[in-house]
Amino acid sequence: MAYQYRLLLAILSGLLFAFIFIYMALPCAFTALVPLIIALHKLPLKKSIVPGLLCGLTIGSFSSSWMLESLAAFASTTTAVFIYTLSVLLIGLMMLLGSILLYPFINNRLPFIVKSIGIASTWTLFEWFIGNSIPGAFWFHPNLFKGVLKSELLIQVAAFGGGWLVSFFCAWINAALALCLLQKSKQTFIWLLSLCSFFTGLSYLVSGLYHPTSKNNETAKVALINANHPLHMQWNEQTGDRVVQEMLRLNAAAYATGSALHIWTEAIVPWSFRKDDDFLQALLKNPGQEKKGHIIGMLTDYAPDTYYNSAYYIEALNDTVQRYDKQFPLMYSEAPLTLFSVPLAGSPGFNIKAGQKDGLFRTLAGKAGITICNESLIPKASRKLARDGAEFLMIISNDGWIANSYLAQQHFYSARLQAVESRRDVLINSNSGYSGGFNSMGKELARQKETVGFVLPLFIRKNTTLSFYSKNYHFFIYVYLFLTVLLSIILITQTFKRRIA
Template identity: 35%
Template sequence: MNKRGLSVLLPVVAGLLAFISIGEINFYTGWIAFVPLFACVINAPSRRCFKAGLIFGAAFSCFAYSWMITGAQRFTGYNFLYGAGIMLLCALFVACYWGCLLFCLSLLQRRATGIKNILLNSLIAAAVFCLVELLLSFVSEGFPWFGFYAGNSLIDNVYSIQPASLFGVGILSFIVVAVNYLFAVFLIQKQWLRLTVPAAVIVVFLLGGYLVLHNFNTQVNKSNPVKIALINENILPDIKWDDTNGNQLVQRLLRLNEAATAQQPGIIAWTESSIPWTYRKDDDLVNEILKTSAAAKATQILGINTEVSDNVVNNSAYCIQPDGTVTGRYDKQYLLSLIEAPFININIPFFSSKGFTVNADSSHHLPLATSYGKAGMMICNESAGYKPAVHAVNNGAVFLCNISNDGWFNNTYIVRNHFYQARLRAVETRRDVAVNSNNGYSGFIDANGIIIEQKKDVEPFVLTNAVQLNNYKSFFVKYPWLFAAACAIFVSGVMLLTIFKKNN
């Protein structure tokens, strides 16, 4: 194959490998996913780098956003062309993102002719990736389907995820990109012996992760565990609660509540919007639920919306004591743009045809005060970014709880990815996390990143386990911006040095 053909094929292969690594969360392919892409851009002019980025982004999007074609038809009732249009817009954005990223990298990288320049280039590539990912994270707060990080693949391994407690996902992306770059250079230059360099970096990184994990396990004193029962109703989100099946669905919820109460938990947690209407103190279903669970003296964390006005609600989680007293309410703070909340005054009914919008109520942003300590809440896509979890811990949360509804995506890679994002939040904040996702993965994740229990089923179920409480604050919780600042300083220094050399 000629060079022109390779310049197209290699980014396409890299797009597939990157999706497997980042979307599917695969530890092994993560170390080589970007090798074909870097093979196209090492020592290449800026124009070729931009083109490689466009092709890579387009190929990646074909795998990452293919669910939108049929999904949009299901969610809104429109035909598949609507979903295809949304997918093309997302693919265009992602392609331009990667094109700009590689263009910026081409302006900074040295000619890879000596080991010194090769090592420096790997650090430059890693730092540029981290900074651009940081910029993308501001967009992905409202559009979580853009929240792809190069380091996501390392969430799959209990040792490689540990440095996130120090520097967040940024350090994971940094090491992945640096290793991929080194592999690519030494393969292109056929320096077979030097392939041991990136291999050694991987070994040292995993060893460092082991030491971080060991230090945390010996340093942190976990005490006062609380038993939490997760009620997963597994009701498809497009099922109508009407006269035909409403009573049947209510009976399902009541039976699940009885099964959870029989486990004698301290807390019973439901999924996001598990009761599909707004909260009222005199609600018959809520009162019947409380009446049953009062026998176990269990605190209820109930996913149910709060009415604001006509067709406007808050996506809420209520903390209700056995006697019916509401001790706290958390409202989702990071809303889905275009879906739950308008974006630049535009609202597209993509994931819901019900027609309501969600209000951003910043007054209910604090952890829920349970009888066992504060529960830091993350609703749906809020587990995809570090800010809600860090905010909760800094406000006294002794454990985290992520409730969501993955029913719209239950046959896609998103549901597993969602669960592993919660795992990343557990390590970053060093808090146990209870995850309860309707039609998705539910379970319990230890603060050290070990998955205690994980379950996905098509039938309703109750999952019970103990969650350890702690007040430990990780380095990342204290200084979440530090690693990004270090990358910015490093890249700025490289830029100034490059300008200085050109001027002389």
């Protein structure tokens, strides 16, 4: 195959990946790697650098385009263009690394099924490594499972191995399809059909085997309160009173639903938490006699110009107040300067201090595990919550900076993955983004996105069943590592024997 055609295949692979991230396109999850594998097949190692880099640059050019508008709203256009260019380059280098890792598993003499497993396990470890290296930047994560987030059925295997197991099957089918096209044999085609049938059948089986053990089918009613504050809303003497009065109106509407728990969004006001805050005291004024619980996102003072991004659970300000501090600050806007992080020029000196403990609140609606904003897309931020006793999960967020991009929808549907992984009902309440929830099977309970404030009452079912993934988070990671190391040893041994022959 001519080299220029290989480069075109690399670009095609990048476009398919971009469709995964932007549209969560299911077919692309099973085909995005195919052109890249074909492009790298029987290509000298030195020449394989360009296809991998080109694939990544193509992905980044499209998947990072949201930065040009969103970051310009926080900083200058020049800063947005700089960070966009940097992101495109980093994604290019990231895919270059991925291609180098895949290269020996694509170009060897191993049998079809073994070769495809080697490609799949190596790619899954690559995804896991990137996700854990830069957890605060989910838009960099090259996860194939993002293409499956809209499928209630095919996401089910996540109950055993999380999103990584979904990605493994996606990568395995990608590899099998690519090798089938390269080898053009009836046997490889049968293997491919068998693999697709196995994955689909396993998804049905996992779904059918799941039986939640709830406390006498105990449910609880909660109210999501979303003020939908505009991105650049000014808090001053002219607007402050009006905004607060609107929030109190929404609060009264939530009380009227009879919900046991009221859940607000992330950082609902631009000041830090204080027990003597008049606004909080007004929120907690119950027009009835029944006690209510409130989860409220607010900042917590840490040091000058440094804060915790916190969630508070409050029943009464004179009682014990529970607090969770966000553990994985968002790159570009919350994280301090690192190799992979440039704080926004529009917010100098404002940094978020990372919390150290998982969030588990004992509420009137049950034990609630909580994550904040981008943490819902970071497996290690929520993997222990069910095991620690959470009966349902919730995500509070402010998607104002990505409200007009594809990331808002990706953020919402990532809650489905979290629900299936943990076998817990998951609620998400996002300012300017999508709010709603999924049950423990991944079925969508509600989805709402507005430009004005609203209250969304929902029933959640408390669950104490622990999924295999919740109990054995690292099990399949060790399996992928074992397969990759074993096949690497086999390849090294084969190479050594050929050289001395």
